[in-house]
Amino acid sequence: MKPIQVAVAFLAWSLIVGMALGETPTDQGETPAVLSTFIDTYCIDCHRGDDPEGGLGLDALDFNLSDPETARRWIGVHDRVSGGEMPPPEETQPAGERSTAFLAALSSRLMEAESDRRDVVLRRLNRHEYQNTVRDLFHTAVTINGLPEDSSTDGFDTVGEGLAVSAEAMAAYLDAADQVLDAVFGSEQPPQQIRHETNLLDQVDWRGRPQLDNQIGKMFRRTEDGLVIFQSGYCPTNLVNFARLRAPAGTYRGTLRVRAVQSDQPVTLRIYGGDTIVNRGERHLVGYYDVPPGRWTTIQFTDRLVEAGGTFQPKCYGTRDTRKDADTWSEPGIEIGDIVIEGPLESWPPPGRIHLLGELDLQTADQDDARTIIGRLLPRAFRRPVQSSEADAYVNLFASAVAAGRSFESALRVSLKAILCSPDFLFRNEPGASQISPHALATRLSYFLCSTMPDDELTGLAIDGSLRRPDVLRQQVERLLDSPRSSAFTKNFTGQWLDLRDIDFTEPDANLYPEFDELLRISMVQETEMFFDEILRENLSLVNFVDSDFTFLNGRLARHYGIDGVDGQAFRKVSLPPDGLRGGLLTHASVLKVTANGTYTSPVLRGVWILENILGQPTSPPPDNVGSVEPDIRGATTIREQLAKHRDIPSCAACHRQIDPPGFVLECFDPIGGYRDRYRTMSTEGQRPGIKQAPFTYAWVRYRIGLPVDATAQMDDGRSIDDIREFKKVLAAAPDQLARNLTVKLMTYALGRKVGFSDRATVDQIVRQTRQHDYGFRSLIHAIVQHPAFQKP
Structure with missing residues (x-):
């Protein structure tokens, strides 16, 4: 079968599935009499016309509950009546039996409509699940490129409703299958092995000329053992020129002899991998490393170069650059001595090939061997038992490819590619009437806690039927949470629940926040993930998410928070002072950054985030005719003053009474999560800060000190909140x-x-x-x- 045939066949199937999974609209009837009578008697006077109370016009609200927005509004009506908010106390109150009948009728209709909409039983593997699944299916590490971004539904990319398959996506899956199989089968010959022992003094350019001679004494200082580098910004030197060595893609181990100079404290070294000079290819951070002063130490790293010909580049961090007088420069730097780069470290033949083929001789292998391989792979790929007839279809593909003149390996790839593009692999089928099958349960549990296919133990428990037992389920949850694979749960769940995936969505204004840098950004996310891990691992109370007496910090983040006694790049658990502002997710720099843009903070954005992500109280979208609040970046007015005018609009007031207070209490934190008692401004007037260069980055400070910050708030119930500490206690009390x-x-x-x-x-x-x-x-x-x-x- 040609690739285009596979694509057409699967696309046709996906269209059929799309039709099967589509929503079944309920009839758009009029509001039932039992409901309309209640509404007309007790509600309509306030909720009609061009300016209805709370923006809810019941006179114009139909009863098409197949529409999610209409259903959401009727749920709001249900909850307000159930909670005694509607009708308000000053209005005529319905007798108890009338409210009960109204709520029962509305509840029944809402649940019926929701049941009609809930027909999705198949879920496509999202990008992260696909990556992890092919890794575990074939026992091979492969980085999949080209898969489209997954849609998010109700905040998560695991919801079947948002995981459709388009023609473009199908083409991407065909290409992804080739990438997987290339990694599984590997090259016909072992890749070139490199063990390059060098020194920065020995580096030469592509013409074979000394690479750094013209910068000795300017950017670099020559020593008996190597070079001293001071550069934390621009740095043209590489540990080794892999493009000249024609090194293949793969995993490499680097070993460096280093020591900090002209410092009584460790100096930080950072290393980048990939295309580190031209930046036309893949480039990534390898890591940050503490280099102690005075004595030589060895740093070792292991890193995968995705593209051939990459290299590794060292830079200092948190030091000031020199570009003209390195021999007399008196500030801290790092001396780099001998360097060893070796790899690729992957064994050959690749582990995935051995796992798939075993000791099979491809020169003598035949169709029976192909059937054995396919029969062994299919139950794991489809995550359920398979019938022999299912395997026959893929064996027939193999036979057709052999008949067309392909080799055993090439023909087997045709069958394997068809398996990887099969709906049974790409989708999670969860059949059953009142319960899903045991294999579907194993799959659901594994993807929940590990974002990958079930392992052999889970599969075995599904086969013998014991997985449904409560004690077995409990033991498996404990086992999976304790396994390294559960790190995917931490990263994928927190990345979406807390929007950590959006950490790079905005870039802080370098003029207003010159201290922001890459290490701070990385540290922000790591704090939150380690904090989440600790609460999960130790079974701590959920209250810790809003108010805790500990967090995880390294030196860079501790300095950002103004917490003493934490140095170096290693993260550690830190007890927080009882009277401090920090503690809980709302004070994490990661959360504070993703709830702001790079220039200013908005109590509206942060308030909505808290209501939706922490309290589970989604807010209604603003009316179409109401413009957004545009903060005064020149600093003449505060955001509180601007929002006060916004709340004067009647259609905005009801929602802003709930939204604004949580946002106001976070105004003491700037867009990068630093504490502030005054705003920063780019106005030419105002007090200058007490520093001329920002810490760590040494960027020139250009901002001025602006108006005072008011982080007090009055809650919707009338309670006054003086600061974030009081607000955290309010949250912790519920x-x-x-x-x-x-x-x-x-x-x-x-x-x-x-x-x-x-x-x-x-x-x-x-x-x-x-x-x-x-x-x-x-x-x-x-x-x-x-x-x-x-x-x-």
């Missing part, structure tokens, strides 16, 4: 609300569907069970997995 929100987020991520109105009883049950275990995070994971909803289709 652990059920925190647990309910996180339950919904985790269920959405795990089940691959929206968690809606009809799931409320399930969520309440899980929260009650978690409460009995002191709101432990690990206990919450167990409660979700043990609940019958986790095993429903």
Whole structure:
């Protein structure tokens, strides 16, 4: 079968599936009489016309509950009546039985409509799951390029509704299958092995001439053992010129003898890999390393070069550059002595090839051998038992390719490519009437906690039927959470729940925040991921997410937070002072950065983020005719003053009473998560800060000190909040609300569907069970997995 035939066949299948998975619209009828009578009697006077109370016009609201926005509005009506907010106390109140009948009728219709919309039973593997799955299926490391970005639904890219397959995506999967198989089979001959022992003094350019001679005494200082580098910015030197060596892509080990000079403290070395000079190819950070002063030490790193001909480049960090007087420069630097670069470290033949083929002689292999390989691979690829007839289809592909003159290996690749492009591989089928199959349960659990296919132990438990037992499920949850593979859960869940994936979405204004740099950005994310890991590993209370007495810091982040006693690049658990501002996610620089842009903070953006991500209280979109608040970047007015005018608009006031207070209490933190009591401005007037150059980056400071920050707030219920410390206590006092929100987020991520109105009883049950275990995070994971909803289709 030609690749285009595979593509056409799968595209046709995906279109059929798309039709099968499409929403079944409910009839767009009029509002049922039992509801309209109640609305007309108790609600319509305030909720009609061009300017209805709270922006909710019930006179214009239809009852097409197949429309998510319409359903959301009717759920809001249900909750306000149920909570006693509507009708308001000063209005005529309905008798108890009338409210009960209204709520029962509306609840029934909402759940029926939600059931009609919830027909998605197949989920495509998202990009991260695909990458991990092919790694574990073939026991080979491969970086997949070219797969399109996945859509996010209700905040997660695991929801089946958003994981459609287009013709463009199918072409990408065909190419991805080739990338996988190239890595599995490897080259016909072992790659060139390199062990390059050198010194920066020995480096030559592509013409064979000394590479750095013209910079000795300017940028670099020659010593008996090598070179001293001072550069933290521009740095033209590479540890080794792989383009000249024609080194293949692969994993390399680097060993450097280094020592810090002209410093009584460690100096930081950073190393980059890939295309480090021209920057036309792949380039990445290898790592940051502490180099102690005085004595020689050895730094060793292991890194994968994705493209052939890459190299490694050293730079100082946090030092001032010299470009003209290195011999007399008196500030800290790093002396680099002998260097050894060796690799590729991957064994040959590749482990994936050995795992797939074993000791098979490809010169004498025949169709029976192909059948054996395919029969062994299919159950793991499809994550379920397979019938012999299913294997026959792929064996026939192999036979057709052989008949067309292909070799055994080439013909086998045709079958394997078809498997990797099969719906049974790309989609997670979860069949069942009241319960999904044991193999689907193993798959759901594994992708929930590890973002990859079930391992042999999970598969074995599915085969013998014991996985459904509560004690076995509990043991497997513990095992998976304790395994290194659970790091994918931390990265993928926090990346979406807390928007950490957006850490690079904005670049802070270099004039306003000259101290921001790469290491700070990396450290921000690492703090939050390690904090999440600790709460999960130790089964700490969910309350720690909003108010904790510890965090994880390295020297760079501790300096940013103004916390003493933490030095070096290694992260460690740090106890926070009881009267300090830090503690909990809302004070993490990562969260504070992704809830701001690079220039200013917005209490609206941060307030909406807290309501949706921490409290589980999504806000209504603003009216179409209301413009956004444009902050005064010249610093003449504060954002609080501008929002006060915005709240004077009646259609905005109701929502802003909820949104603004949480955002205001975070105004003491700037767009990169630093504490502030005054704003920064680029106005030509105002007080200059007390420093001329920013720490770490040594960039010139150009901003001025602006107006004072007011981080007080008045909550919607009238409570006054003086600062973030009081607000954290308010949040911590409502652990059920925190647990309910996180339950919904985790269920959405795990089940691959929206968690809606009809799931409320399930969520309440899980929260009650978690409460009995002191709101432990690990206990919450167990409660979700043990609940019958986790095993429903």
